Amino acid sequence: MKYRAEIDGLRALAVLPVILFHAGFEWFSGGFVGVDVFFVISGYLITTIIISEMAEGKFSIVNFYERRARRILPALFFMMLLCIPPAYFYMLPDPLENFGQSLVSTSLFSNNILLIITSGYWDFASEYKPLLHTWSLAVEEQYYIIFPILMLSLWKFGKNTIFICFISIIIISLYFAQVESDRDVAFYSLHTRAFELLLGALMCGYFLERPTNMSPLAKNIFSLIGLLMIFYSILFFDGETRLPSGYTLVPVIGTCLVIYFTDKTAYVHKILSNKALVSVGLISYSAYLFHQPILSFLKIYSVNLPSTIDIFFAIAITFVLAWISYKFVESPFRNKEKFNRTSIFLFAAIAMFSFSSIGLYFHSTNGIPDRLEVNTSPSEKSLTLSQRAWAYKNDSYFENNKLNVLVVGNSFGRDVVNMLIETFNKEKFEIIYRDDMNSCSLKTKSDLNLFTKSDIIIFASNYSNQTCNIDLIKDPLFANKTFFMGDKNFGHNLNWVMRVSKKDRPNLRNPLDIEYLKREAKTKSYIPESNFISFFDSLVKNNQILITTDNGDLLSDDRSHLTLSGAKSIGKAVFKDSQIEIFFTRD
Numbered sequence: 360m361k362y363r364a365e366i367d368g369l370r371a372l373a374v375l376p377v378i379l380f381h382a383g384f385e386w387f388s389g390g391f392v393g394v395d396v397f398f399v400i401s402g403y404l405i406t407t408i409i410i411s412e413m414a415e416g417k418f419s420i421v422n423f424y425e426r427r428a429r430r431i432l433p434a435l436f437f438m439m440l441l442c443i444p445p446a447y448f449y450m451l452p453d454p455l456e457n458f459g460q461s462l463v464s465t466s467l468f469s470n471n472i473l474l475i476i477t478s479g480y481w482d483f484a485s486e487y488k489p490l491l492h493t494w495s496l497a498v499e500e501q502y503y504i505i506f507p508i509l510m511l512s513l514w515k516f517g518k519n520t521i522f523i524c525f526i527s528i529i530i531i532s533l534y535f536a537q538v539e540s541d542r543d544v545a546f547y548s549l550h551t552r553a554f555e556l557l558l559g560a561l562m563c564g565y566f567l568e569r570p571t572n573m574s575p576l577a578k579n580i581f582s583l584i585g586l587l588m589i590f591y592s593i594l595f596f597d598g599e600t601r602l603p604s605g606y607t608l609v610p611v612i613g614t615c616l617v618i619y620f621t622d623k624t625a626y627v628h629k630i631l632s633n634k635a636l637v638s639v640g641l642i643s644y645s646a647y648l649f650h651q652p653i654l655s656f657l658k659i660y661s662v663n664l665p666s667t668i669d670i671f672f673a674i675a676i677t678f679v680l681a682w683i684s685y686k687f688v689e690s691p692f693r694n695k696e697k698f699n700r701t702s703i704f705l706f707a708a709i710a711m712f713s714f715s716s717i718g719l720y721f722h723s724t725n726g727i728p729d730r731l732e733v734n735t736s737p738s739e740k741s742l743t744l745s746q747r748a749w750a751y752k753n754d755s756y757f758e759n760n761k762l763n764v765l766v767v768g769n770s771f772g773r774d775v776v777n778m779l780i781e782t783f784n785k786e787k788f789e790i791i792y793r794d795d796m797n798s799c800s801l802k803t804k805s806d807l808n809l810f811t812k813s814d815i816i817i818f819a820s821n822y823s824n825q826t827c828n829i830d831l832i833k834d835p836l837f838a839n840k841t842f843f844m845g846d847k848n849f850g851h852n853l854n855w856v857m858r859v860s861k862k863d864r865p866n867l868r869n870p871l872d873i874e875y876l877k878r879e880a881k882t883k884s885y886i887p888e889s890n891f892i893s894f895f896d897s898l899v900k901n902n903q904i905l906i907t908t909d910n911g912d913l914l915s916d917d918r919s920h921l922t923l924s925g926a927k928s929i930g931k932a933v934f935k936d937s938q939i940e941i942f943f944t945r946d
Contacts, residue, residue: 367643368637373643381650386594387594388595424503432703439466442458452916458490465493471495487852498552502553529554532552532554533554537604542601558612578625584616592610642682646681654677657670662855765813767817768819772792772793778921797827816837848919851870868904868905873902892939898932
């Protein structure tokens with residue numbers, strides 16, 4: 360196909376905002392739409408190539424996958440290889456286990472599916488996932504499996520049938536993107552992203568011939584509108600913007616307008632074909648591959664949040680590695696004289712098997728906890744302890760001669776269940792855990808009955824309904840037995856503990872974001888001291904929070920939830936001399 364320099368410039372316009380967004384620059388709050396721009400470009404280019412070859416009777420599925428393998432796999436595997444050593448040496452067991460899962464899923468082009476499965480409370484922050492960004496490659500590869508087969512099936516029915524089919528899929532895909540209630544499913548799935556790739560496919564010229572008789576002024580206007588739509592999305596979308604959805608049409612249609620109306624006479628061509636942008640566009644794939652792991656490992660290594668200088672240095676390293684990858688990995692593997700089809704497929708198979716094997720090892724060993732010089736059982740992990748708490752989810756108490764304890768809340772509530780079990784004599788109390796109640800639950804008869812029969816009621820989650828909280832505390836039936844647990848966080852990063860020798864590991868501390876203390880102060884302003892149990896009062900000194908025990912064991916393995924050591928140690932510290940302790944220790 361004829362080379363279009365502005366497409367490489369458009370690639371640069373896609374990758375730069377993604378990098379700056381992940382680097383944390385607020386001006387690029389919608390930088391993630393760069394992925395949507397990439398999807399449109401990919402749909403356009405792939406469809407152009409396939410239809411051109413089909414029209415000439417030269418299309419081959421094997422040739423198609425060979426090209427995809429040459430284009431995508433060498434640089435991807437190079438990036439994955441470079442990620443393994445720092446992951447092994449600098450990641451705690453739980454993150455390394457997740458990294459191992461990502462190695463397997465990325466090798467099999469299914470990291471988007473892994474992210475859907477593992478999202479939620481127990482999915483540690485995305486910025487600490489070196490392979491997070493490969494979800495978009497998974498979506499594209501899944502699309503590449505289906506799309507050529509679809510084209511082969513429809514080709515004999517002609518252009519109009521293919522066009523109608525594409526439009527139908529676009530409408531269905533956009534509908535699912537709009538109505539899907541689970542944002543993770545919507546964000547990571549092929550069926551909710553297909554409309555972006557297919558709208559790019561419609562720009563290939565086979566369906567809508569690029570305008571040749573249109574006036575230069577009209578082409579300039581439409582292509583500039585398209586460019587402005589992309590810029591608008593980058594600057595004004597943010598984390599609250601639901602994507603993909605109808606909003607996604609702004610950058611997607613903007614990209615389509617640029618592709619369709621830009622020619623050498625257009626101002627947009629002059630902008631995007633600038634040598635600097637084209638140069639970035641040429642290495643954009645490798646830049647996209649390397650930016651996430653570099654930024655991620657920077658945060659994993661740092662005790663404090665990386666400085667602006669650190670971030671700029673990481674971005675510079677990204678482009679250095681991207682150039683190296685493009686020059687010495689991408690380009691050579693595209694050369695059929697250096698690597699024939701057999702060697703490409705053999706290389707891909709060996710690499711996929713090797714990375715999957717390493718990933719399975721990291722997963723099956725629970726992140727190799729021996730690296731910490733501590734033998735940690737899987738049953739001591741915060742996730743496993745959370746699952747233990749589910750056993751206490753009941754509707755009523757079974758034993759009348761014990762202290763009845765009701766714990767209400769989300770995953771933080773499950774932490775409290777484990778703290779109570781590890782702190783007090785289990786023979787003296789019975790716990791019920793509920794995640795489907797809150798301080799407004801007195802409005803239902805069944806919940807009121809459970810509240811009334813409880814000797815202690817402990818809330819442990821966010822306290823968004825201030826009115827219900829106050830009403831409950833003022834109610835004479837519940838005022839003296841209702842308690843609210845404070846917030847809980849162990850700093851922005853725990854992985855640096857990996858670099859501390861075992862003898863120096865006891866009683867380590869992490870910087871705590873001051874916003875957590877402000878949030879707790881606000882809660883304390885309307886919940887009486889006698890009804891509030893603070894984690895921070897016991898664990899924080901000089902805005903630094905304790906993260907290891909006297910023995911050097913981690914209190915948390917994911918920055919929010921408690922390990923077994925954390926449940927034991929923090930339970931004793933937090934409940935000591937509290938109103939809750941009085942209930943458990945009196946005869």
